[in-house]
Amino acid sequence: MAKAIMIQGTMSNAGKSLLTAGLCRIFKQDGYKVAPFKSQNMALNSFITEEGMEMGRAQVMQADAAKIKPSVLMNPILLKPTNDTGSQVIVNGEVLGTMSARDYFAYKKQLIPEVMKAYHKLEEEYDIIVIEGAGSPAEINLKQEDIVNMGMAKLAKAPVLLVGDIDRGGVFAQLVGTIMLLEEDEQRMVKGMIINKFRGDKTILDPGVKTLEEKTNIPVVGVAPYMELEVEDEDSLTERFSGNQEVGVxxxxxxxxxxxxxxxxxxxxxxxxxxxxxxxxxxxxxxxxxxxxxxxxxxxxxxxxxxxxxxxxxxxxxxxxxxxxxxxxxxxxxxxxxxxxxxxxxxxxxxxxxxxxxxxxxxxxxxxxxxxxxxxxxxxxxxxxxxxxxxxxxxxxxxxxxxxxxxxxxxxxxxxxxxxxxxxxxxxxxxxxxxxxxxxxxxxxxxxxxxxxxxxxxxxxxxxMAGVNFAEFKETQYDKLAEGLRKHLDMKKIYEILEQGI
CATH class of the missing domain: 3.40.50.880 (Class I glutamine amidotransferase (GATase) domain)
Incomplete structure (x- = not known):
């Protein structure tokens, strides 16, 4: 059966999707059969598989990084918002119906068998599964019957790496605060922390990293840099919408x-x-x-x-x-x-x-x-x-x-x-x-x-201004991502966490 490791974040857009993709590429380069997994994704960026099933594009991007074909097994639940309070619910690639947020919250526990059926199929086929969470595990109003963060980690028995976004400020408060809001058994599942999107001289950050480890008793397994990469991102907080306002040829x-x-x-x-x-x-x-x-x-x-x-x-x-x-x-x-x-x-x-x-x-x-x-x-x-x-x-x-x-x-x-x-x-x-x-x-x-x-x-x-072979271009970006993460993450420690489990 596959070993699992889970990437959770202190907030949306902390970089979970990209780090998941990067680890998929690293594990693939190291000779493992690896697959991404996200039990529940909320996004309007979706994709159709060869079988005609619909899934979130973030997991398609991660499958590309792992050099495997995308499958709805990697994203059994997709929520496509129709308005501010409701979403179309897609299960195993097919439309289940449209539900209000409240109705879905009450219903989602019934989908756990479908989530685990998909996960177990991946377990049988791959050596490593890199699981991505959603939003933050410390959303205390959503923790009941959680199926995408700590709830999923428990179901998969997956150790967790918690990611904080330093680019938006307050990264130490993000990480410490998130840990404090978790239950004791959940805190024990967090085996490492990653500070993401760092720019500048890391030595200036070192005293804060030391204090962070002392306060949480959890090691920081890497300070990942802010990387300029052309890979697909989630649609809710993409930076593409606000950038590139200059007019070209x-x-x-x-x-x-x-x-x-x-x-x-x-x-x-x-x-x-x-x-x-x-x-x-x-x-x-x-x-x-x-x-x-x-x-x-x-x-x-x-x-x-x-x-x-x-x-x-x-x-x-x-x-x-x-x-x-x-x-x-x-x-x-x-x-x-x-x-x-x-x-x-x-x-x-x-x-x-x-x-x-x-x-x-x-x-x-x-x-x-x-x-x-x-x-x-x-x-x-x-x-x-x-x-x-x-x-x-x-x-x-x-x-x-x-x-x-x-x-x-x-x-x-x-x-x-x-x-x-x-x-x-x-x-x-x-x-x-x-x-x-x-x-x-x-x-x-x-x-x-x-x-x-x-x-x-x-x-x-x-x-x-000839066109670019987009498939080949994306390959260079995944390799660039993996190379950057290898330099700044303690991959030896991450492999130890993966082997030890929870």
Whole structure:
């Protein structure tokens, strides 16, 4: 049976996901079969496996670091917030239903058998499982029936490494306070602490580290540096949304709708030298981009109304009229049509007018499309005519169906890899394009041809801005992460903790 170690944090965004990925890569480099695991993840960034099942992208990233195929066994429960007080609950890759926070809190104990069934299957297949917690184990109002932090550690009999974020300040109070709020048996399960995101001279920190160890009687097993890495992060507190506001040779603006999902769709464009990819949430930030992207969203109709109320819809329509490229993905694609209807109250219910940039009508339905796809751009006109004939791959996650009217052409021809059925997807009309396919830009040739089309329209030479092989690029980032952690973590001590268990 696999040995386990668990990464918990003093707060959200302390760096649990990245440290979990880094340990997965280190253990893999050291010759072990390793898998990530997170019993319950709350995120709008999701992924579809080869079997057509939905899971959180953070565990997909960690599986990539471990060089294994992602599986829903690694994330048996996914919560996708639909509003401030409720979420769609996905269990073992399939939608269980939508619940309020209170209802889910009362229900979640019933999911423990499903969590442990998934965990035990991983135990049988791997040497090491690196478990990630969620938020903080010291949320005393949530400790009852916990299934993701100390509750999970107990179920898996996993020793815990507690991570504090020094970048946001108060790291010693974070760590000591968290330990103090744990029960005595839980305190004994914390076998090491990690101070994360450190910048500067570590010798200045040493006296504090010594005091921290004295107060908690728990060793600090590393002070990890703040690392500039291009790997996927959680969607709730990502720094991508606030960074990179400088305009590059080619400027791409992603509209940051309130319920944005799967912003990882644009990472492949973001890493191309000379391309600026900015997330904008008001008209002042929009400026004059070469391409505007409307991303996926968990609430298409409400986010479209948000665009309408804050003036961004009018600004996008103006840019479209000026000939700028507008590209919608999933929910953003649905917004580009003429109408959005919700007769079954999948979202807000009723019918609203779309942006009218594509002759298309969307109807929301209870059934959810979940599949992986492969295909090509058979015929493309306009600025992105450069995509014609290019191969693509990705995945679909949506609860609506869109029907094209006269004047729109399908953008892609794809094969549903789960059902092994071919179909047409997406649409284009003049300089407006849309698709249901997440990850549509990930293949090097797709990103490269988008850049070529934008450069041609702008009249500039983009020959030195070739696309990046995103899969190979991510590999270099995981190796860079592992190398950085090996230098700053006491891996000998971490292996001892792993061997000793609890």
């Amino acid at each position: 080619l400027d791409i603006a992603v509209i940051r709708v309130p319920r944005i999902s799967n912003f990882t769709d644009f990472n492949a464009l973001e890493v191309i030298p000379g391309v600026s990819l900015r997330y904008v949430k008001n008209v002042n930030e929009l400026k004059n981009p070469d391409m505007i992207i409307l991303p996926g969203t968990k609430n298409t109709m409400e986010d479209l109304l948000w665009l309408r109320q804050n003036g961004l819809e009018a600004a996008v329509l103006k840019k479209a009229a000026e000939g700028k490229v507008i590209f919608g993905i999933c929910g953003g694609y649905q917004m580009l049509g003429e109408t959005l209807s919700d007769p079954e109250h999948v979202e807000a219910g009723g019918e609203i007018k779309g942006m009218g940039l594509l002759p298309m009508h969307t109807v929301f339905k209870e059934s959810k499309t979940r599949t992986r796809v492969q295909g090509r751009f058979p015929k493309v006109e306009g600025i992105l005519h450069t995509l014609m004939g290019v191969q693509l791959e990705g995945y679909e996650i949506h609860m609506g169906e869109s029907t094209l009217s006269q004047g729109a052409e399908s953008l892609t021809e794809i094969t549903d890899m789960v059902k092994q059925e071919s179909k047409m997807d997406g649409a284009y009309c003049k300089n407006v394009y849309g698709s249901y396919v997440h990850g549509i830009f990930d293949k090097e040739d797709v990103a490269k041809k988008v850049v070529e089309g934008l450069g041609e329209q702008k009249g500039i030479d983009v020959s030195n």
